[in-house]
Amino acid sequence: MEPFNPVQLQGTQQWIKFLLAFFALGVAYTVGRAGSRLAHWVARLTPDRRDDAFWRVVGWVWWAVVAFALVSFGHFLFEIKVEPLYTWGLLLARWMGSRGLAVLLILAATYFAYRLVEVLVRRIKIPQKPEFEREQVRIQTLMTVIESTLKGGVISVGVLLALANMGLNIGALIAGAGIAGLAISFAAQNLVRDVINGFFILLEDQYGVGDVIKVGDIAGGVERMNLRLSVLRDLEGKLHFVPHGQISTVTVLSHVWARAVVDVGVAYGADVDRAIAVIEDEAQKFYDDPEWREKFTDERPQVLGVNELGDSAVVIRVMFTVQAKQQWGVGREFKRRIKNRLDAEGIEIPFPQRTVWLRRDQDPSA
Helix, strand or coil, X not given: CCCCCHHHHHHCCHHHHHHHHHHHHHHHHHHHHHHHHHHHHHHHHCCCCCHHHHHHHHHHHHHHHHHHHHHXXXXXXXXXXXXXXXXXXXXXXXXXXXXXXXXXXXXXXXXXXXXXXXXXXXXXXXXXXXXXXXXXXXXXXXXXXXXXXXXXXXXXXXXXXXXXXXXXXXXXXXXXXXXXXXXXXXXXXHHHHHHHHHHHHHHCCCCCCCCEEEECCEEEEEEEEXXXXXXXXXXXXXXXXXXXXXXXXXXXXXXXXXXXXXXXXXXXXCCHHHHHHHHHHHHHHHHHCCCCHHHECXXXXXXXXXXXXXXXXXXXXXXXXXXXXXXXXXXXXHHHHHHXXXXXXCCCCCCCCCCCCCCCCCCCCC
16 A cells, blocks of 8 residues: 555645545644643642643643644645745644554544443442442442543553554553553552552442541541542541551441440439339330331340449430431430430439538637
8 A cells, every 4th residue: 555645635626625624623623622631630630729820831832732733734735835834734744644643543532432431330320229228339439440440441552552553662661661660669569558458448348438437536428439548528528538558447337237325314313213214215215206217227226224323423325226327316316305305204414513622721829
């Protein structure tokens, strides 16, 4: 097959030239927009806001380069012999005919495959139920990790194919990347440890997106996780990024079922047996309430009896076995109910009191 000669484009009919010009305009817009969005994405990754102006300038410069290339191609296509635009347009057309068009097609296919991964993953229906279910959390977490992995694979394959069509030896590139990766792995041992720990967290289903966990002094709901880290948001709305390599012990507060433990204090002067009977009756009524029944499991509440003889109160402990993530709401509601019930029964809920003795020393001269 004879090599492509770009000068042949100049001999085509005028309407074909305009069609090629519109095609080149579309390609230029797509390439320019992709480069500008890439610069904007890099700007968001930098922590310093002062870098944003620099990356905006990079985006404008990229648009200027693309526009200059489009003008040069137009000078060549319509035989406007203004140097150096005409020569540059000839070189651009020659490169496009030999390698550039294939590279652009590969990059376009990579972009569509990248978007296709998003569409396909989001079309997977996760059964949404009002109650928290462990299987639902696991599917949601795995979908997030699978989507990130597939996107990374699509981008890697697309970039390698594009570089191969540009004439680069990707075999040597992959070998060099392997050696560099080995060197980086020694320097980034924490990153490798994070990824390995994250893999086993997912494999063993320790926790997932939607769970409430406690890691050290940090507790919150898991909003997002990947192989490297978990993102927790606490009750105050603070966002915590926890690398998996730093997790030695994790406490999951929402695994299948939970338990609400409520301590009720009554005064020392109250009849303890009667107080226990009142608390047990109120706990059973709360358990049988139709508005709250679905938040409990089949196990009925337990009044364990006197749990502590405190400084100012006899503490009676009650336990409710509830559905996952319902322990806090159930505990608050029962405290409200038992406060009203004890007031109605005339059983005192004490508050801390302190007796102060004043000592007066006698006057030695008396």
